[in-house]
Amino acid sequence: MAEFFTVTQSLTNSMFRKVFSKVIGISRRSPTSVIGFVIIFIFGFLALLAPLLMPYDPVSSDPNKILNGPSLEHWFGTDGNGMDVFSRVIYGSRYGFGIAIPTVIVSLFLGVPLGLYAGYKGGNIDEAIMRVVDAFRVFPSIILALAVVAATGPSLLNVVLVIGVLDAPIFVRVVRAEVLALRSSSFIESGIIVGNPTWRILFVHLLPNAIQGATAQTAVRAAWAVRISATLAFLGIGIQPPTPEWGAMIRQGAEFMINGQWWVGIFPGVALIFMVLGFNMFGDGLQDLLDPKRRSGAK
Template sequence: MSHAATLPAPRRFVLPHRLRAWTRRSPLAAAGVLLLAAFALLAVLAPLIMPYDPVAADAAAVLQAPSQAHWFGTDANGMDVFSRVIFGTLYAFAIALPAVALAILVGVPVGLVTGYLGGWTDEVLMRFFDALRVFPSIILALAVVSAAGASVVNVVLVLGLLDAPVFARLVRSEVLALRSGSLVECAVATGNPVWRILLVHLMPNTLQGTLAQAAVRASWAVRLSTTFAFLGLGIQPPTPEWGAMIRQGAEYMVTGQWWIGVFPGIALILLSLALNMTGDGLADLLDPRRRSAG
């Protein structure tokens, strides 16, 4: 056809240059980000897209297998599993994000200061953190949560404080690596005050590791918080929280109602996978020394 050439070319969605290069370099990470974005969207839009009220019991529709009406089936109370899984995303984020934020808020300054100052400050804080790490985190968290009371706020506090040493160690080791070069000495020679060395010269250079780690630790926080709920600590059924749902579903596994526990389980695996893949991708993307190569 001669006039075919005059037709405008279809508009294609073009990613910005660097994003595209990164997508090509690490497709897995890009998939992780996409999946994470989908979950975030799901959490935000949950009230709009849920077909049923996640806590509305329906005695007429108890333990129904997945069907057109109930995509993921219904549980022992006749609640729609699909709606509950979607709403559970909100809980997963609501616990993991503040927990990781708290861990960063506590861990990063500690890592910066101990790495920069060294000496006894470093010794004391790092030995304290080492002592914390000796205990298996689940046992420690369980002990604290059961002692302090199993509220959502307590779970967030425990997860955040328990995870702070991870960020402190990470930042401290990056600061030590930067100190071994001339970055700090050059900043001192230029006349930088200490706060500026910490916040302008050291902190931004540890950011990449921190962000990547944040995604990975968020995945840990999601899994641990669902573990708490699974063990009956913190959030209690019938609240639509994945861990609580999996616990409830476990009881029906043997009698064949697999959908109650399996669907929230899959959601949990996917979210934690998405966070891990995002973390790996971020570590790669945010390395300033690689920018010219990208």
């Protein structure tokens, strides 16, 4: 029994050491990604434990406490409806993740198969897919998003779908580029010779070898999704107040800013900046780590 313990102990010890040394290695190679990860981790913590951390209900208004400045009772003050800004900022992190994660998933589900197919088939099919992708990219995405969300209605689902579709072209391009590099290697020919149908060539043989670039992009695209969804809300087209979404809160706050009631808009603004920054920094590190084309500089 004692022997068993020492064996498992040394096993877990060596595993811990391995993981630990890897973490150290990553943080030494790109300290920004660690900072980014910590920021995202903190926001994730806030979002998960929001009900425990919020001192007040984020959408219940108190008519006696409209536009009170920051105090011990209300750390970030109260807004024009008498709602607690601190609680609303914390709850807003749920919307940040709730938009960023599903949006990136929508983009991946659309972009990755298209990129695989375009790169593998080549020729006219590739041309057709890539021209559509280019057409999406030449449009300023914020204008397109505004138009589509305005036409389909400002629900959370619509915002996620629209941003997800608009961002899919990035993944199409990244995946297609990797497939083009792989297409000439003979393991794809081997896949055909063995008798794989096209879907298996794409998803069993190409996908695991062509996904790194797309994975590396996910965090950066999440940052973009958070930013553009907040922009839509700020312009009054996305998620509507009094939903505690940061973009919508900033819009509300903008009205009071000129009267000197800065706290309504500044606190959600700072939260938004930190989340976008966190995703971006984390994404940068992820790219350094996963994207072989960027790996050359860092050893």
